[in-house]
Amino acid sequence: MRSYSLLASAKINLYLEIIGDRPDGYHELAMVLQSIDLADRINLRAIGTDTIRVRCDHPQVPPDKNNLAYRAADLLAKQFPDALAKYGGVEIAIHKQIPVAAGLAGGSANAAAVLVGMDLLWQLGLTQSELQELGGTLGSDVPFCIAGGTALATGRGDKLSPLPDLGGFSVVLAKYRNLSISTAWAYQTYRQQFSSSYCAAEDLECRRQRLHSGPMVGAIAQKDRSKIGQLLHNDLEKVALPVYPQVLQLREAFESAGALGTMMSGSGPTVFALAESSQQAQQVMERVKSAIASPDLDFWVAEFSNTGIQIFSEGNETKPPISRV
Ligand SMILES: C[C@@](CO)(OP(=O)(O)O)[C@H](O)COP(=O)(O)OP(=O)(O)OC[C@H]1O[C@@H](n2ccc(N)nc2=O)[C@H](O)[C@@H]1O
């Protein structure tokens, strides 16, 4: 096969707790990550020359070496020079639906899709854990984006334990179009403000005591939707909401809109709310739209998904991914 088309799912953070510093300079985390069916389309095509080309239809996404999708292809080219010589380079076309720098892991999902797709294109035969090992060198969220579904993520977010699938949840997401939050800024600011309460890397007892993800994991095991809604948590809200009053206002509007629960996703600024059905999600969205009448606010209604990456060979297409509403 000379080309593949893939769908790369966004994620939301149902739970994000910062435990302390890590020797590698990152933060030790406990997160619950969830794939949703808001997805980018990635088309991969073998090309004659030994180059990597990226095209993307989003003005904020660099179509060059800084693109995470490019970096994923380059990583494989360096690891497997014989495959590059045998099969040639690759053209990566990215059709963005996932908003950029939004806390939804769009770039990580694109890198995950390139790793999964090029493994097929170059017939490398890598296992999922080998792909995740490679993905972890590109970004902390990439291993989850390869696996997808519902997972507990620890370490810097790259150590995954699968959790039971949470089918049947709908989710409404909202983001101010021209507002982005840098992940590095969010963690750095958290460190500046809260590092006095961090557990030291070697203090395992402190780390164990700090961890509060148990009730959320229990609620997921029981598929207790209202409990899951109540237990949503994100430590990064503590730095983002005071600095971005429009995100705080959005959170408050969702809080009053009758959803199961609401939270900022990852480093933000996207805010999401969980609903029992797509009908309830639509109602929540309409209430928030009438509470905040801003032309700069974009909304999406999506469903929880149990896959990270979906693969289609050329000509084997399915319904188009979710788009903005
Ligand atoms: C916050 C989260 C929550 O899922 O997602 P996003 O909001 O970016 O989607 C993740 O932790 C982001 O993962 P990802 O975006 O892959 O992060 P990376 O590229 O590995 O790191 C970006 C920057 O965030 C900081 N970082 C990241 C992960 C971590 N455990 N500790 C950190 O301190 C580091 O300063 C790093 O420079």
Ligand SMILES: Nc1ncnc2c1ncn2[C@@H]1O[C@H](COP(=O)(O)OP(=O)(O)O)[C@@H](O)[C@H]1O
């Ligand atoms: N393929 C890609 N898709 C989106 N953003 C990308 C990509 N490659 C690089 N980037 C850059 O990565 C940064 C983070 O984007 P993204 O992954 O969408 O956000 P987040 O880390 O909040 O989930 C942006 O500044 C963007 O320019």
